[in-house]
Amino acid sequence: MSNSILLAPGPVQLHPEVQKILSMPMIHHRTPEFDGILKSVLQKLKYLFQTEQPVLMQSSTGSGGMESLLINVMNPGDKILCIVSGKFGERWADMAEHFGGNVHRLNVSWGESVSVDAVTDFLKNNPDTAIVMTQACETSTATAHDIQKLAAIVSQTPALFLVDAITALGAYPLPMDEWKIDGLVAGSQKAVMLPTGMSFISYSARAWKKVETCKSQRFYFDVRKEFAANKKGETYFSSNVPLIRALDFVLTRIQEIGIDRHFQQLHRRQQYTLAMAKYLQLEIYSKSPSRSVTALKVPVGMDGTALREHLEKKYELTVMGGQDQLKGLILRLGHMGYITDQHLHQTTERLAKGLIDFKIALNLEKVLQQSEIWLKENPPL
Numbered sequence: 139m140s141n142s143i144l145l146a147p148g149p150v151q152l153h154p155e156v157q158k159i160l161s162m163p164m165i166h167h168r169t170p171e172f173d174g175i176l177k178s179v180l181q182k183l184k185y186l187f188q189t190e191q192p193v194l195m196q197s198s199t200g201s202g203g204m205e206s207l208l209i210n211v212m213n214p215g216d217k218i219l220c221i222v223s224g225k226f227g228e229r230w231a232d233m234a235e236h237f238g239g240n241v242h243r244l245n246v247s248w249g250e251s252v253s254v255d256a257v258t259d260f261l262k263n264n265p266d267t268a269i270v271m272t273q274a275c276e277t278s279t280a281t282a283h284d285i286q287k288l289a290a291i292v293s294q295t296p297a298l299f300l301v302d303a304i305t306a307l308g309a310y311p312l313p314m315d316e317w318k319i320d321g322l323v324a325g326s327q328k329a330v331m332l333p334t335g336m337s338f339i340s341y342s343a344r345a346w347k348k349v350e351t352c353k354s355q356r357f358y359f360d361v362r363k364e365f366a367a368n369k370k371g372e373t374y375f376s377s378n379v380p381l382i383r384a385l386d387f388v389l390t391r392i393q394e395i396g397i398d399r400h401f402q403q404l405h406r407r408q409q410y411t412l413a414m415a416k417y418l419q420l421e422i423y424s425k426s427p428s429r430s431v432t433a434l435k436v437p438v439g440m441d442g443t444a445l446r447e448h449l450e451k452k453y454e455l456t457v458m459g460g461q462d463q464l465k466g467l468i469l470r471l472g473h474m475g476y477i478t479d480q481h482l483h484q485t486t487e488r489l490a491k492g493l494i495d496f497k498i499a500l501n502l503e504k505v506l507q508q509s510e511i512w513l514k515e516n517p518p519l
Contacts, residue, residue, distance in 0.1 A: 147470050271302070301319050399519055419493070420434040434468060436468060
């Protein structure tokens with residue numbers, strides 16, 4: 139193969155212009171040049187989050203952002219409902235317990251979305267609940283939860299609604315203010331289309347009230363310090379200059395395209411993947427598929443881990459497999475980042491060849507023909 143393809147649910151392929159920006163000479167983060175970039179980015183992040191509230195940047199992975207979003211509004215002993223539908227729900231619940239939360243886990247079968255009625259019932263029976271936490275998309279299962287309905291329920295109670303949108307924000311609609319989401323976290327390596335290394339968080343007005351009174355221990359992730367520095371036109375700690383410069387390009391491009399059209403482009407990639415799965419004889423795993431990542435069941439009896447490694451070594455196609463109980467049973471394909479129609483078509487070709495190598499009876503010519511037909515009948519937006 140002439141080129142490698144990274145179609146993981148994060149990190150993602152980078153836009154060529156982002157790669158150029160990342161290779162630019164370093165500048166200091168306390169200079170007028172960078173001050174201008176920072177001001178631009180902090181304003182444009184509000185467009186991405188669809189909020190009038192401040193959006194804060196932190197140099198950390200997404201998990202750092204999850205921790206930050208939580209500890210700035212959580213007091214030790216707070217009753218917390220954590221929706222657990224996969225690996226990242228488990229991680230967030232573990233964090234809340236580590237910091238002294240009284241955590242109640244609402245366990246959801248992997249591949250299924252949470253029952254809105256179950257959340258409603260819990261809140262009715264536990265009016266002292268301080269926080270409800272969930273993933274927008276549980277990355278480990280490629281499953282989306284109905285954030286709009288959940289937010290509508292939680293907003294009618296005293297509880298704050300925190301959403302891990304690391305594999306969702308920037309991929310499909312999550313209008314923070316309109317839906318009354320109290321806390322939202324995103325990561326740079328997903329739909330924000332950058333390398334790993336930054337997280338972004340935002341709070342509602344009512345959540346900020348708890349930020350000010352929260353008694354949890356915090357230092358690096360104390361958002362009060364960061365927000366105070368942002369109001370003076372700087373970051374509190376050293377800035378991630380290369381990623382913030384590249385972020386300015388990404389956010390500008392999304393504004394120029396229009397956020398709705400940007401969302402439609404990712405939805406088209408998901409729809410293509412779902413359509414091609416049929417010709418590849420692969421079933422969709424999730425009962426509530428996300429627009430940002432798709433999980434495909436590996437054929438019965440096949441070693442999915444071996445298939446994934448084979449695709450990477452022989453065909454230079456990087457997709458992700460399953461975790462824990464799904465290890466070797468699914469392939470996860472991301473729809474975020476810089477993905478062209480050529481990438482989509484070549485991914486189908488390489489998947490088909492890999493499956494044929496593993497003795498799956500596919501007609502490669504027919505599969506590629508169907509890919510070409512779909513792309514022609516559904517042109518780029």
